[in-house]
Structures are given as C-alpha cells and as structure tokens.
Amino acid sequence: DIVMTQSPLSLSVTPGQPASISCKSSESLLHSDGRTYLYWYLQKPGQSPQLLIYEVSSRFSGVPDRFSGSGSGTDFTLKISRVEAEDVGVYYCMQGINLLRTFGQGTKVEIK
Amino acid sequence: EVQLVESGGGLVHPGGSLRLSCAASGFTFSTYWMTWVRQAPGKGLEWVANIKEDGSEKYYVDSVKGRFTISRDNAKNSLSLQMNSLRVEDTAVYYCARDMGGFDIWGQGTMVTVSS
Numbered sequence: 001d002i003v004m005t006q007s008p009l010s011l012s013v014t015p016g017q018p019a020s021i022s023c024k025s026s027e028s029l030l031h032s033d034g035r036t037y038l039y040w041y042l043q044k045p046g047q048s049p050q051l052l053i054y055e056v057s058s059r060f061s062g063v064p065d066r067f068s069g070s071g072s073g074t075d076f077t078l079k080i081s082r083v084e085a086e087d088v089g090v091y092y093c094m095q096g097i098n099l100l101r102t103f104g105q106g107t108k109v110e111i112k
Numbered sequence: 113e114v115q116l117v118e119s120g121g122g123l124v125h126p127g128g129s130l131r132l133s134c135a136a137s138g139f140t141f142s143t144y145w146m147t148w149v150r151q152a153p154g155k156g157l158e159w160v161a162n163i164k165e166d167g168s169e170k171y172y173v174d175s176v177k178g179r180f181t182i183s184r185d186n187a188k189n190s191l192s193l194q195m196n197s198l199r200v201e202d203t204a205v206y207y208c209a210r211d212m213g214g215f216d217i218w219g220q221g222t223m224v225t226v227s228s
Contacts, residue, residue, distance in 0.1 A: 001174075039214035041157075048207060048218040049149075049157060060216065092157055096213035099171045101147065101159040 002027050002095050006104035013083040014112045021107045023076045023093035030073055030097075037096035040069055040078045043106075044089040052091075053078065085111055114138035114217055116208050121222030128198050128226070134191040134208030134219055142166075142186035145211035148193050150204035151221075158204075161193065162211050176202075198226045 003026040013019045023038070030036045040053035051060045053069035056076060066081040080087055088111055093104040120132040134146070147162040161172045161182040170182050181194040191208050203226045209215035 037213050041215075043157070048220055049215075050218070051214055051216050054212075054214045054216070090156070094157075094159075094214065099162065099169075100173065101162070101211075103157045103159065106156040 001100055002029075002098050002102050004093055004095055004102050004104040006091075006093055006107050008107060009105060010108045010110070012110050012112050013080075015085060016082050019080040019083050019087075019109060021078045021091055021093075021109075023071075023078070023104050025074045025076075025095055027097075028073045029076075029095050036072060038069075038071065038076050039094045039096055040067075041092045041094065042087075042089050043092065044086075047089075049092065080109075083109070083111070087111075116210070116217055116219035118206065118208055118219040118222040121206065121224045123225045123227065124198055125228055126198060126200055126226055129194070129196045130198065130224060132193040132195065132206055132208075132222055132224070134193075136189045136191065136210075139210070139217075141184075141189040146182075146184060146191045147209045147211040147215060148182060148191075149207045149209055149215070149218075150202075150224075151207070152201070152204040155204075160206070163191070195224070198224075200226050202226050 005024045007022045036056045041049040043049040057069045090106040115137045117135045148160040163182045179197045183192045205221040207221045208219045210217040
C-alpha cells in the first residue's frame with residue numbers, strides 16, 4: 001500500500017498569515033495517463049470532510065483561491081495564502097492512483 | 113441536489129453484525145465508483161472499501177478483508193456495507209463518498225459502536 005506522510009501534524013497560524021502543509025507519498029502518484037492523483041481535504045470541526053484540491057493543484061468547486069496545491073511525483077504541498085478563521089480544522093492528503101486509497105495522518109490547523 | 117445519506121449505524125456487541133446503507137440522489141449513481149471511509153473517535157480518516165460502477169470490482173483495506181462486504185444496487189441508487197465479526201476497533205463514524213479517484217461528495221456519516 002502507498003503510505004502518505006504529512007507534516008507538520010499541527011499548525012497554529014495568525015489570521016492573515018500564510019500556512020503550508022507537506023505531504024509525501026511512498027510511491028510516485030504520477031499515472032501513465034499523465035495525471036497525478038493527489039487530493040487534499042479539509043474536515044472542519046463536527047463536519048464531514050470536504051474536497052479542496054484534486055489532482056495536485058485544481059481547486060474544487062467553491063474553494064477560495066487562497067488555497068493552492070503544488071508538487072509532483074512524491075512530494076506535495078498545500079498552501080493557504082492568508083489564513084482565515086473559517087479555515088480551522090484538519091487537513092488530509094490522499095492518494096488516488098491506487099484503488100486501495102490511503103490518507104495522510106492529518107494536519108490540525110488552529111488560529112492563534 | 114447531489115446528496116449521499118448514510119443509515120444503519122448503532123451499538124453492537126463484539127462479534128456481531130451490522131449493515132450500513134447509503135442512499136444517493138442528484139447524480140447518475142450507476143456511472144460512479146463508490147467508497148466507504150471511516151473515522152474512529154478522535155482519529156484520522158481511513159479508507160475502508162470501494163466498488164466499481166457495475167459492482168464487478170471491489171477492494172478492501174486489509175483490516176476488514178473477509179469480514180466486510182461492499183455492494184450496490186444501481187436500480188435503487190443504493191450502496192451498502194455488510195459488517196460481520198465486528199471488533200471494538202471497528203468503532204467509528206462511517207462515511208460513504210463518491211469515488212472519482214478523489215472523493216468529491218460525502219455523506220454526513222453514521223456512527224458504529226462496537227462494545228460489550
């Protein structure tokens with residue numbers, strides 16, 4: 001199985017400041033079809049997870065442009081350009097190249 | 113409105129069984145893979161199982177193989193998870209989700225508690 005490793009596991013950010021989360025996979029997520037199957041989710045307190053970013057860098061419908069994803073192969077990053085209070089929660093990366101999907105451990109983001 | 117609604121959770125003794133259901137609406141259910149994801153109390157997300165559009169392929173996380181069975185009824189727009197030989201460590205909120213490689217639609221979850 002593909003192992004997904006996130007860092008840091010927790011983050012305390014001042015509103016308006018940037019934040020960055022790293023995600024590394026144990027195998028390349030680049031498929032032979034040319035697409036890279038890395039996804040980012042946010043689970044706000046008391047809610048179901050929601051898709052933020054698909055295929056490394058594409059924002060899902062309704063996701064603010066302060067969220068961006070980047071990376072390739074096995075190293076990926078989620079960036080929030082200016083953190084807002086509504087961004088608190090746990091962020092997860094996930095690989096979708098293998099039908100046995102796997103998530104990272106999660107990164108808890110809180111506001112200072 | 114695109115929606116997934118889970119049901120069937122509850123309290124069960126170790127070794128018992130439970131069947132979860134997920135009702136889909138607002139999209140063509142039969143054209144999508146579907147997935148179950150669970151989250152133990154205070155823990156992260158764990159993918160559990162998924163099933164191909166026509167039900168011909170099914171995959172499971174190792175910890176549930178041989179105990180859980182995923183199935184679907186495309187005529188009823190319904191996804192199921194039959195859980196047998198339940199263990200205390202299966203206690204979690206179980207979510208169904210539409211599986212497009214990533215999971216773009218999630219249900220609200222249903223709680224399963226395995227306890228004596």
